[in-house]
Amino acid sequence: MKYKLISPRTTYIWLTGILVALLCFYTINFYEGKRAQYSLELKTNEQIEALENAISALKTVLHSTRDFLQISNDLTSEQFHRLLRDRTGIDSGIHTIFWAPLISTRHPAESNILKIKSNQLGYTIHPDISTNYACSNWLGLHAFPVLYASPKFEGSEFLGKRLESHCPNNKALRRAIEINEAKASTFYHEGKRGLQIYLPVQSSQGQTLGVLVMNIILHEFLELAWQDEFLAKNIEIIVQDENKRELFQMRHPDQKDNLFGLLEFPSVTRSLYFPTLDKSLVITTIYLNTDYRPLIYGAASSFLIFMLTLSVSVSVKSYANRLQVSNKLVAEKTQRLRVQATHDSLTGLFNRQALAEQLEDFISQITPTGGNGFAILFIDLNRFKIVNDSMGHTIGDLLLQQVAQRLINNVRNDDICYRFGGDEFIVCLRNKLNRYDVSNVCQRYLAALTEPYYCDGLSYNIGASIGVTTVNSPTQTLTNILREADTAMYRAKNSSSDHVIFYDDTMFDQAKQRFTVENELSEAHSKKQLLLYYQPVFSVNSDTVAAFEALLRWNHPEKGWISPAVFIPVAEETDQIIEIGDWILEEVCDTIQQIWDKSPSGTCPRINVNVSVKQLKSGHIVKTLRSVLKKYRFPNSLLGIEITESTLLNHSTASNTLKQIKTLGVSLYLDDFGTGYSSLAVLNDYPFDVLKMDRSFIWKLNKKGDKSSQLCEAIIKMSHSINLTVVAEGVETQAQFDMLKSYQCDYIQGFLKGKPVAKCEMSRFIVSSSAAKQLSNIALKHKKSENA
Structure with a gap:
């Protein structure tokens, strides 16, 4: 009798096991x-x-x-x-x-x-x-x-x-x-x-x-x-x-x-x-x-058919564990992303997104009677940009972290601090509308922020300016709130005494007016609303015109003549002064060339142009002068550049720019001497040819022997001792003229002799005189060489 080595049932079990094993494997x-x-x-x-x-x-x-x-x-x-x-x-x-x-x-x-x-x-x-x-x-x-x-x-x-x-x-x-x-x-x-x-x-x-x-x-x-x-x-x-x-x-x-x-x-x-x-x-x-x-x-499933269930259960458990770990990692990463979305990575404070979301919520909680109102403190760091640019971003980041820590250390229970961006921070004072209380809180933050900062063994003093606005109406918008606080902050930043300013409606009107001037000024140049007027400078000894000062004027079609004190600061702040300054130089050089071509015996007066701090600091003025002077044939000394004393004292980098201008043969004037610090270092460090005494000295001239007279005489003698010519500005009376003449002042400028005139009226001031010839002796030699 023969025995079956493998019974059908065994074969079926093995086949089933193998198929299941293969299925599991796959x-x-x-x-x-x-x-x-x-x-x-x-x-x-x-x-x-x-x-x-x-x-x-x-x-x-x-x-x-x-x-x-x-x-x-x-x-x-x-x-x-x-x-x-x-x-x-x-x-x-x-x-x-x-x-x-x-x-x-x-x-x-x-x-x-x-x-x-x-x-x-x-x-x-x-x-x-x-x-x-x-x-x-x-x-x-x-x-x-x-x-x-x-x-x-x-x-x-x-x-x-x-x-x-x-x-x-x-x-x-x-x-x-x-x-x-x-x-x-x-x-x-x-x-x-x-x-x-x-x-x-x-x-x-x-x-x-x-x-x-x-x-x-x-x-x-x-x-x-x-x-x-x-x-x-x-x-x-x-x-x-x-x-x-x-x-x-x-x-x-x-x-x-x-x-x-x-x-x-x-x-x-x-x-x-x-x-x-x-x-x-x-x-x-x-x-x-x-x-x-x-x-x-x-392989194990092929040999261990009866362990198949256990093997599957182990595999399922392994997958479940891995899935649990994966879910945990995803949850942790999601939580980190949520924090990053609402917090500043450098300081750990709430960021601008959190500010928008939370302020919208706070506004919605304000009652019609003003309950649940709050105050916004807009904080800007003074001098931070100077430190950051000079010492590097690493020091700047450390300072910002210290600022954030000081805000946190001085925060009250309901206060919330945000980093708005750059060196700007915002603090929200919940349920705080009383001006006196808000002011006290501001002073506390200000005192903390103005203390010296220490980084890498060095001390830094940066200070802060705070603009404040109160929110007591549910109809106020986030944009208006931030605009009001920002406007007040810039007013505090520009103030010489108040570092905490509360917003009022007049600030917005002034800012709007300034914005209007800025927009209209950008069109004034292209629409030929900007004009040049020329005020003559007279020789004291010969009483004849020796030079002119070019003065910028704005004739608005609707508002009439706009004072330079209104639009010049706006032009400087928005950098429009660079383009305007280039146009002025081109116009003045063209005027000099016309007078030079028509002047008898080379008696052409010099014309001076005022240069702003922005033009001087950027160095753009040197390129413009080189380009413009190449286009004309008159001697470069007939063009004068006037620089105010305060400009030089606040910007030491101007020395190199002035030296480059001097190498072009252009005459340099130190304007408004006496309005700044009257620093003798300015006269020693910069290559000036002419010193202009400010009108504030001239207005006080009454009689010889008084303080103003002695100051004027001392300035004139000091200038002559270092080979500087002196021009007195703002001369309006004959008595002032006589006293200046007795002090041997070289030239005078003011309404006594001549007001600013348009280009077409300059010819009546231009006469052949010894004073003009003395100023133009270099120009005369140059013109003779051209004729030869």
């Missing part, structure tokens, strides 16, 4: 792959975001450096390295940044100037500027030699190198200059592929000043952007170009290989376009899952 492997694929897609999105953030950071560094170059006059090597010291080199993603100014190859002396500016021993331009390349013919007789490089060690090999001499990069360089945008080309450094990004730097007139170049080693940059992924043992990243050429591969050295090729690794591919390269990069992320549990499950 199910587990399928869902594991789905989970891994989903996690990988999230990870890939994070990688793309990290790369975009890193690229954005590079753009920020590049554009902020360009902005710094555009506003900096005669940038030094030290300033360049100090600006980029913490932004380049190791752990920055940026290998080097260097500055290559545009120079003319037809002037070899410019290379010597660059050698001096570079402050580097052995600095030379290579190839020599006399060498031309066919690929750089589009530049003409110009070159881009590298002047500064940061960091110094890595960038030393680039110093003096002409960018256009490397023909493979010329296409990107030329394209960047043509469209005034950043463009890049590839290069190799020590066998590693990198990107060289070119960003043109242009002047305000659109002229190319040079090129800012950023070098990025691709492997170093991507490893820094994806440093978290580099530490992960189960992630492999491959970056390819559009032609599938591998540019970058990142894989943890401890990662194990796929055993016998049994596992299928999920992958996600994304294409990211780079406008700077005009190319797309293909980024592939592979999840190297070397978890062999699915294989073990399948």
